[in-house]
Amino acid sequence: MRRGKRLETVIKVALLGIVAALLWWFYKEGAFRFILENPKDFVLLVRQHLELVFVSSGLAILCAVPLGIMATRPRFRKLRWFIINFANVGQTIPSLAVIGLTVSYLGLGFKTAVFALWFYSLLPILRNTVAGIESIDPFILDAGRGIGMKPSQILWRLELPNALYAIMAGIRTSVVINVGSAALAFVVGGGGLGDLIFTGIVLYDAGLMLAGAIPTTLLAVVIDSLLGVAERALTPKGLQRSVNPL
């Protein structure tokens, strides 16, 4: 146990060291020259990137969670198959193709990018919501019904709290993927850090490309850990088995 913990620390430190060394190397190579020389442009691109992610992920959460809840209601049992398969098929379409298809309807710009990213973010959240609710021990729900809880009380007091862990995991996965996919918004003129990455690729300028890619990666890591904190705060304590039994 203690040895495992020490090994974990060593590996973490080593990885951080490698990352730091790489960043130093990139910096020496002039990768961040663009950032240092055009701080205002860089801030604008980061803001655009975050806007794309927040708007599309926010809308995805607002749609996928209720849709997942609906798919698990007995009344809509028949819809379940349809919803899940629609989302599954949707996920198999490459994100670039989704963007391309959307352009023909919404034209170029922010809206198109948000729509494509939203569409692409739905599945992980939807699937985890359904799985989370369906994996709840049926005896818990039977007890809830048996003591006279209304269906809405069962949903809010039993199903959602007990599925929250899975739902949050889906949201985390989806948002992190979304931070990466948002770079593609450049293709439809949606802005974001993709501008630097793709321009860098076209101009054979590795520095410019990395000035977009590295902040994108860092954004994904930071947002993921923030969501991790939120997940721990939101998940009911009774489900966090790491709490030591007294």
Next chain:
Amino acid sequence: MITFKKVTKIYESDNKQVAAVKDVDLHVEKGHICVLLGPSGCGKTTLLRMVNRLIPITSGKIEVDGKDINTVDPIQLRRSIGYVIQQNGLFPNMTIEENIGIIPKLLGWDAERRRKRVKELLEMLGLNPDEYRDRYPFELSGGQQQRIGIARALAADPPIMLMDEPFGSLDPVIREHIQNEFLRIQATVKKTILFVSHDIDEAIKLGNTIAILKDGEVMQHGTPFEILSNPKNEFVKNFIGKDSPIKRLTLIKAKDVLKHKKTSQGKAETGELNSATVSADTDLKTALSILLSTNAGGVNVVDEWDRIVGELKLSDFGWLNKIHAADIGRGELPEVAG
């Protein structure tokens, strides 16, 4: 009081009709425990779950305290009936206090009243309220979880309780302990209880009456004594087992035998020579095994102050065969001519 009148449940699957419960007539007196006993698939759980309308009735009628349950709103009905299941069904996202207080909360009790009730119940079940109130179900042992499940069902003080093999998943030692505790609590709260079990010993121990089911039909309904003395058919006979005379001994206490000896022989000898003693409240099965383990032909029976009140001899067990079902309640024996 729970009354079943010609209750039938038919499940339809693939154009086939399967009757899970057939024409069941059953009556449970107020304050009594009725154990629904039978092998798995006999319809006992279905019968139980029809009482709080978790399963709809196909035909027939169930009355709870004289009221047809189909005329009562199912949510209100369920809140007025305690419900305990085998897997305890505690809510993992809620603390023990929230779990026990959930029905009062649904009924709109204020926080102060709920807190008092939770404290009361935890104390009744022998769990320190300050220690357990804020814990989560996963931090408790199986036996403790099952006790919380019972506390939750008792929280709003419902007159009726439905219990579906509540002690089935516990190991034998803890099960026996909780059964005793449950009987102790029942002696004070006097609920009308429908109790599902597949364990004949549990049924004998807990039931005021036992209803033996097979393929959705009641084979026999009677007191444990009646069923053990007078099994109605082959199925019941096989189900209660060949050792039913021994099982029947658990229903009779040493003091009952002394009373009988007094009335039939006019005297009660006190054999002070015996080395072993049993208390007057010991059941005959235990007394017999103590008796068999001594060399002397008898054991002394002592009262609660350890005074010898009589003697129990091996020959005393002979007359037990003479008692038959008749109208025997728990612990009261008829006077049989010796």
